[in-house]
Amino acid sequence: MEYVAIVTALALLQVFIFAFQVGSARVKYGVSAPAMSGSPEFDRAFRVHENTVEQLIIFVPSLWMFAYFVRPDIGAGIGLVFIIARQIYRSAYISDPAKRSMGFGLGALAMMTLLVGGLIGAVMNLL
Amino acid sequence: MEYVAIVTALALLQVFIFAFQVGSARVKYGVSAPAMSGSPEFDRAFRVHENTVEQLIIFVPSLWMFAYFVRPDIGAGIGLVFIIARQIYRSAYISDPAKRSMGFGLGALAMMTLLVGGLIGAVMNLL
Amino acid sequence: MEYVAIVTALALLQVFIFAFQVGSARVKYGVSAPAMSGSPEFDRAFRVHENTVEQLIIFVPSLWMFAYFVRPDIGAGIGLVFIIARQIYRSAYISDPAKRSMGFGLGALAMMTLLVGGLIGAVMNLL
Numbered sequence: 001m002e003y004v005a006i007v008t009a010l011a012l013l014q015v016f017i018f019a020f021q022v023g024s025a026r027v028k029y030g031v032s033a034p035a036m037s038g039s040p041e042f043d044r045a046f047r048v049h050e051n052t053v054e055q056l057i058i059f060v061p062s063l064w065m066f067a068y069f070v071r072p073d074i075g076a077g078i079g080l081v082f083i084i085a086r087q088i089y090r091s092a093y094i095s096d097p098a099k100r101s102m103g104f105g106l107g108a109l110a111m112m113t114l115l116v117g118g119l120i121g122a123v124m125n126l127l
Numbered sequence: 128m129e130y131v132a133i134v135t136a137l138a139l140l141q142v143f144i145f146a147f148q149v150g151s152a153r154v155k156y157g158v159s160a161p162a163m164s165g166s167p168e169f170d171r172a173f174r175v176h177e178n179t180v181e182q183l184i185i186f187v188p189s190l191w192m193f194a195y196f197v198r199p200d201i202g203a204g205i206g207l208v209f210i211i212a213r214q215i216y217r218s219a220y221i222s223d224p225a226k227r228s229m230g231f232g233l234g235a236l237a238m239m240t241l242l243v244g245g246l247i248g249a250v251m252n253l254l
Numbered sequence: 255m256e257y258v259a260i261v262t263a264l265a266l267l268q269v270f271i272f273a274f275q276v277g278s279a280r281v282k283y284g285v286s287a288p289a290m291s292g293s294p295e296f297d298r299a300f301r302v303h304e305n306t307v308e309q310l311i312i313f314v315p316s317l318w319m320f321a322y323f324v325r326p327d328i329g330a331g332i333g334l335v336f337i338i339a340r341q342i343y344r345s346a347y348i349s350d351p352a353k354r355s356m357g358f359g360l361g362a363l364a365m366m367t368l369l370v371g372g373l374i375g376a377v378m379n380l381l
Binding site for chain 1 (some may be wrong): 129130132133135136137139140142143146159160161162163176180183184187
């Protein structure tokens with residue numbers, strides 16, 4: 001399970017960096033807290049972070065259920081795909097929100113594979 | 128623990144569907160990313176999703192602590208009540224935000240039962 | 255691991271209280287759902303809660319990985335520091351958003367210690 005823990009930690013480090021970049025965008029574009037909007041650049045950084053948080057709430061438990069009920073090494077590999085996809089999503093979103101689909105789709109596919117795979121694995125274990 | 132995993136996966140599938148419905152509302156009501164507001168219908172779908180994410184961060188660890196320190200079958204049953212309550216909450220919120228209280232309250236009650244039950248179970252284990 | 259579970263439950267109770275305080279601020283300052291902004295006081299309570307949710311998605315898995323791969327008692331202690339820091343952050347943010355840095359920084363430091371410590375612990379376990 002060490003590989004699963006390492007992939008989890010990398011995904012958490014990634015969202016921490018995204019959060020840090022929101023803070024930097026606050027300063028750079030002069031959006032003082034508690035404002036949550038103000039310049040297109042800040043809005044993009046903010047939405048990338050929020051969207052990643054929303055996905056992590058699904059990703060982390062799904063990764064561990066997949067690892068436990070299916071296979072940890074494959075789970076860790078799919079988890080890496082998710083992290084890379086989130087990086088592609090961020091780069092695309094920052095340059096042009098309309099281009100965010102590919103990174104988003106790849107990440108969602110990885111996440112859903114873990115979730116549905118983990119669910120099937122748990123059901124199979126019962127039978 | 129398989130039932131607990133299945134209930135967890137169902138709750139994660141539910142929030143994924145809520146997220147998907149936010150995306151659909153973006154298209155239907157013409158709210159382009161990164162905008163997070165624009166039409167009452169979009170705002171409602173958005174808030175339902177956000178609120179569910181905020182609750183899942185409490186629900187998932189609470190469910191597993193309750194399952195581990197109290198009883199997994201009862202934990203899974205209370206988890207199902209939470210999922211049904213969230214569906215009632217969504218239907219009510221979409222039709223009229225003022226009617227969201229019952230679904231919200233039932234879900235919060237289920238979640239707090241898991242959280243407080245899990246906490247008491249962990250403390251009892253120590254004594 | 256009971257101490258780790260208890261600290262987790264306390265952090266979840268804390269964010270539940272923060273959420274409750276957002277609801278109270280809605281009523282007190284007349285910000286009807288689905289609005290997410292409207293008065294500076296509501297905005298501050300809202301941002302404190304959102305920011306804590308964003309941190310818990312990192313904190314909870316990091317705490318358990320640290321507890322498992324490093325030491326549960328030290329993990330639980332650092333977790334308590336995180337909870338206290340979040341309380342300092344909230345008090346400061348509510349009185350003046352510009353004063354939120356100390357509580358924020360202390361909480362982020364505790365969280366990163368758990369995350370990086372857990373990551374190093376998992377990597378060391380592999381070697």
